[in-house]
Amino acid sequence: MPLRIFTNLSSLNAQRALQISSDSLGGSLQRIASGIRLHRSGDDIAAMSVSENLRGDAIALKQGSRNLNDGLALVNMLDGALQEQSSILIRLREISAQSATGTIGDTERATLNLEFSALRSEFDRIAQTTEFNDRKLLDGSLSTSSSKTTVLQIGADSGTNNRFNLNQELSLNAVTSSNMNFSTSNISTETSATKAMDSLSLAIDKLVTVRGRVGAVQNRLEIAFDALNSHIESINGGIATLRDADLAEEFAEMTKRQVLVQGAAAMIGQANLIPQSVLTLLQK
Numbered sequence: 322m323p324l325r326i327f328t329n330l331s332s333l334n335a336q337r338a339l340q341i342s343s344d345s346l347g348g349s350l351q352r353i354a355s356g357i358r359l360h361r362s363g364d365d366i367a368a369m370s371v372s373e374n375l376r377g378d379a380i381a382l383k384q385g386s387r388n389l390n391d392g393l394a395l396v397n398m399l400d401g402a403l404q405e406q407s408s409i410l411i412r413l414r415e416i417s418a419q420s421a422t423g424t425i426g427d428t429e430r431a432t433l434n435l436e437f438s439a440l441r442s443e444f445d446r447i448a449q450t451t452e453f454n455d456r457k458l459l460d461g462s463l464s465t466s467s468s469k470t471t472v473l474q475i476g477a478d479s480g481t482n483n484r485f486n487l488n489q490e491l492s493l494n495a496v497t498s499s500n501m502n503f504s505t506s507n508i509s510t511e512t513s514a515t516k517a518m519d520s521l522s523l524a525i526d527k528l529v530t531v532r533g534r535v536g537a538v539q540n541r542l543e544i545a546f547d548a549l550n551s552h553i554e555s556i557n558g559g560i561a562t563l564r565d566a567d568l569a570e571e572f573a574e575m576t577k578r579q580v581l582v583q584g585a586a587a588m589i590g591q592a593n594l595i596p597q598s599v600l601t602l603l604q605k
Contacts, residue, residue, distance in 0.1 A: 372560055379556045381477035382549060389546045392473040392485065395453040396542060399493075400535050402451040402459055406496060407528050409444045413437060413503070414521040420514035427509075434509045437517075441498050441506075448497045461495035463488055475545060485545070490538050493531060501527060 419425070420433045448459040456462060456471060463471065465488055476483020498504040501524035508514035 375556050375560045378477050382553050385475040386549050388473050389475050393542045396539050398453050399458045402447050403532050409440050410525050413440055417508050417514045417517040420508040430509055434507055437508050445497050459496045463491045463493040465492050
């Protein structure tokens, strides 16, 4: 009679079931530990694709948010410098009015004229030296006629709505005594002081208009900054929905797989006992 070798199919099937359940249990434990559902593309190809696209957008928009924040810092610095110049203009008109009265003498006017000249020099110094990251702000660099413009990249692509041109929005010519038409003013006489007052009143009006445009840009940038960060939060929420693990579901799956692993291990033990029992009978 030929010798036949029988394969223990019950044991093999139980081992296969054990391997599948063990792998599933390991996956559940990994997702619970990391809190992430998608570890590789094979976990969910469609969800991974959408998630990666959203993640790329979020990264680009976060940089856009940083760029907007830098733009706000630039405009705030600009407004601070204009505030200093505004204070100087107000003081210049004040001492011009003082010099324009007939109750003071030439010596006093000469002293006032020295202060006038010093303040005018300070006005122009602010215009020439105010800068943000080596970019001049008050020397005409932010005018619409500049060859080099300052554009904020605030979106994920080069679309018009994703780029904010500060030169176009501010249209800021050099804020100097020459452009404000009081560079040659002096207040050494009553007559010249009176003329200086008129020039300075016009200069103050011009500066008020300039600061109005700057304020409008500040408001727009602040609104855009808040809206962009809100959009980023929404995108991150979508990414979390796609990538994050449902811990309640994963704990339930883990418990289920633990039971299956224990059951498969017990089946292997039982299946391995059968050949041993047959062998024992044959040996009797």
